[in-house]
Amino acid sequence: MGRQAGPRGVAVAVVLLFALAGCGGSAGSADGKRDGAGGGPPAGGAAKPVTGDVLPGLVGAAEARSRLAALVVAKPGTMAGYSRDKFTHWAEQGDKCDTREVVLRRDGKNVTQDAQCRAVSGTWKSLYDGADITDAAKLDIDHMVPLAEGWRSGAAGWDAAKRKAFANDLTRPQLLAVSAASNRSKGDQSPDLWQPPDKSSWCQYGRAWTTVKSYYKLTVTPPEKAMLTTMIDTCAS
Template sequence: MMTKTALLALTIFCIATPTSFAGDLIKMSSSKICHDTNSPSYNRTKNFIPYNSMEECLDSGGHLPKNANNTSKGQSTSNSKYSRSQFGSGWADTDKDCQNSRMEALIAQSVSPVKFKSNKGCRVISGRWNSPYSGKTIYKASEIDIDHVVPLKWAWDHGADQWSKKKRIEIANNPANLLSVEASLNRQKGAKGLDEWLPPKNQCQYIARFERVRKTYGLKLSTSEKSKFAAIKQKHCR
């Protein structure tokens, strides 16, 4: 019979060891680097937050390891398969003010003044956000995902695979395409278009924004999608 001491040690080991995570999950390290199974640091990364995809990890504030993306800034990669890195290595800081596009979205969309982690004003930790997808009020930045209204994978499948890297980075960081929402709904949505997913609330506003971004970037619909989108707009935007 196992002693109480041995049983306690086994219990602690099981809790402390992330054995429940499948090997193909993305690991966000404590330094917010997103590692997939191709990363040399994947097996060495023991303390991490698991994600189902690289896009989820990057959209939650992570970034790629250095030299992980060798695609030059202006090069077209139309023969490549979709990956989040085709749209840049996480959130961009185009004006170099230390606030990347995730932080700028959090600042702009908070209905009360935000608080930062330090006096430098780079990282937002709290504020007050009313999710446009549910109406829920969220106070912790860590509980928010910045949703791409037009998902990047969806954009890729509808013409962005032919774009330059610069244009893909633009749509990934365009404030018009970014909304502060609860992580659960963002991940429920995934890469779905209007014909596959709508938020629980403010559906007409969501449809209008999706279509505005889609048309701004010239993303094309198939014949069947045109019919479906028209029916959806008629149903929800009377």
């Protein structure tokens, strides 16, 4: 027969129980596992969407579904004639600031800039992977709909002014500061080929991509549309 635990033993046991209950994985999914890119629909334990939009001009989930349904479905166009130089970026925005520095200031907290408008300090939360970043040099400004993706879904037929507006759009959810690693992992891939590893961002990502493509009247492919539907379906009702 074991010795009965005294008050001190009970207290220790309670502390241990609370410690075990509080143990969890990293943010990004309910089961504590952070899924990589390229996956399909979220599993049964999908992460809850990030609360509070961090991107400008986002439409709600219902409106995003409506706009997605209205997009023209087509095969991707060719990359013939494509060059990033045909999308003027980063444009001057006044006070020695270009679009990149404006986005860094907008998306960060306690951002300080030097006389040339360069961000010298601040903190940023990368939407795609949840990374906390304090060095602006480790951030990229991502085009939600990449320039190359825009080209093969309609921008090849635009004039230079419209391409410049697309590449420097501060009104819609087209630009955001994210970790350089996540941005370079994404490249110019559409949502069916790359998804943010932090699934809690899928709601915003799907709505943002749809908002931009709808505004610029760009086409979507069937797999792209299917994954956007999956992403928007992660939004809280």
